[in-house]
Amino acid sequence: MTRGESAVRFRRRFGRAVHWIAAAMMPFMLVPLSSPAAATLDRIQETETFRIGFREDVRPFSFKNEAGEPAGYTIDLCRQIASDLKDDLTLDELKVEFIPVGTEDRFQAVAEGRADLLCGSSTATLGRREIVSFSVPTFVTGVSALLRSSAPSFLKDVLAGRKPTLPARAMILQAIKDRRFGVRAGTTAEKWLADNLRRLATSATMVTVESYDGGLGLLADGRIDAFFGDRALLIGLVAGGADPDDYLVAERYFTYEHYALALPRGDEDFRLFVDRSLSRLYRSPGLRPIFAEHFGSAGRITQSLYLTNINGLPE
Numbered sequence: 001m002t003r004g005e006s007a008v009r010f011r012r013r014f015g016r017a018v019h020w021i022a023a024a025m026m027p028f029m030l031v032p033l034s035s036p037a038a039a040t041l042d043r044i045q046e047t048e049t050f051r052i053g054f055r056e057d058v059r060p061f062s063f064k065n066e067a068g069e070p071a072g073y074t075i076d077l078c079r080q081i082a083s084d085l086k087d088d089l090t091l092d093e094l095k096v097e098f099i100p101v102g103t104e105d106r107f108q109a110v111a112e113g114r115a116d117l118l119c120g121s122s123t124a125t126l127g128r129r130e131i132v133s134f135s136v137p138t139f140v141t142g143v144s145a146l147l148r149s150s151a152p153s154f155l156k157d158v159l160a161g162r163k164p165t166l167p168a169r170a171m172i173l174q175a176i177k178d179r180r181f182g183v184r185a186g187t188t189a190e191k192w193l194a195d196n197l198r199r200l201a202t203s204a205t206m207v208t209v210e211s212y213d214g215g216l217g218l219l220a221d222g223r224i225d226a227f228f229g230d231r232a233l234l235i236g237l238v239a240g241g242a243d244p245d246d247y248l249v250a251e252r253y254f255t256y257e258h259y260a261l262a263l264p265r266g267d268e269d270f271r272l273f274v275d276r277s278l279s280r281l282y283r284s285p286g287l288r289p290i291f292a293e294h295f296g297s298a299g300r301i302t303q304s305l306y307l308t309n310i311n312g313l314p315e
Contacts, residue, residue, distance in 0.1 A: 282312030
């Protein structure tokens with residue numbers, strides 16, 4: 001066989017192999033490449049239904065009010081998004097369904113398509129972005145501590161971040177020795193507290209609870225020395241309780257975190273819509289009364305209001 005004949009035979013065999021591979025791949029090539037989450041706006045327009053996952057126990061962001069209806073700062077933001085959806089999609093009616101979620105399943109509810117948007121008090125993290133996507137920030141807060149007003153002054157000084165009279169590490173170790181600190185399970189505060197207690201190699205104990213109310217109960221009974229959580233939530237917890245003067249929310253932020261609305265990963269059109277709706281609100285006078293309703297006077301929330309306003313993206 002000549003060299004030319006060998007080349008022709010090779011090309012024929014190669015061509016048949018390519019044809020066979022293409023035929024075998026055809027069923028897979030016919031499958032749409034978009035994810036199930038990639039058509040949220042289309043589904044909302046078709047069904048005229050917008051599904052909001054919400055937390056029932058994170059006052060003042062998301063909770064059930066006395067009438068049993070969803071309420072809170074983040075709920076108001078999501079209602080505004082619902083209003084914009086109705087207008088921009090030119091719908092005669094838009095049914096808004098509120099779906100209760102817990103700490104453990106809130107992100108899965110979005111990832112699995114049970115909710116279109118998560119409205120609560122969720123910190124945007126890189127790890128969580130492996131499961132869901134996030135909107136522009138909706139609030140800025142951070143981990144702080146809640147103590148009884150009668151707590152030892154030494155402990156209050158450390159947790160409030162006041163200037164130590166001893167070397168900082170020595171003072172911290174002395175103040176937290178054999179203490180019991182509560183934190184809600186499944187939160188960024190739990191990870192922060194666990195990491196720091198491990199780093200300090202202290203004898204302090206971490207106690208996890210299933211709710212902020214549970215943490216307040218342990219603190220009231222003296223079973224923990226302090227309760228750690230998002231400072232805005234701690235303020236709301238004390239304000240809504242029976243004896244607010246019995247507790248002290250530390251001024252110190254141990255972390256700085258951005259809350260954001262979780263939405264389906266990979267659906268950039270829906271994410272753009274949510275970001276545009278929030279940005280419109282941030283640039284308008286409408287945000288200030290929402291803040292005032294849920295967080296009190298403007299002076300108390302100036303920093304958070306300012307930080308939220310600058311997250312509004314220009315067109």
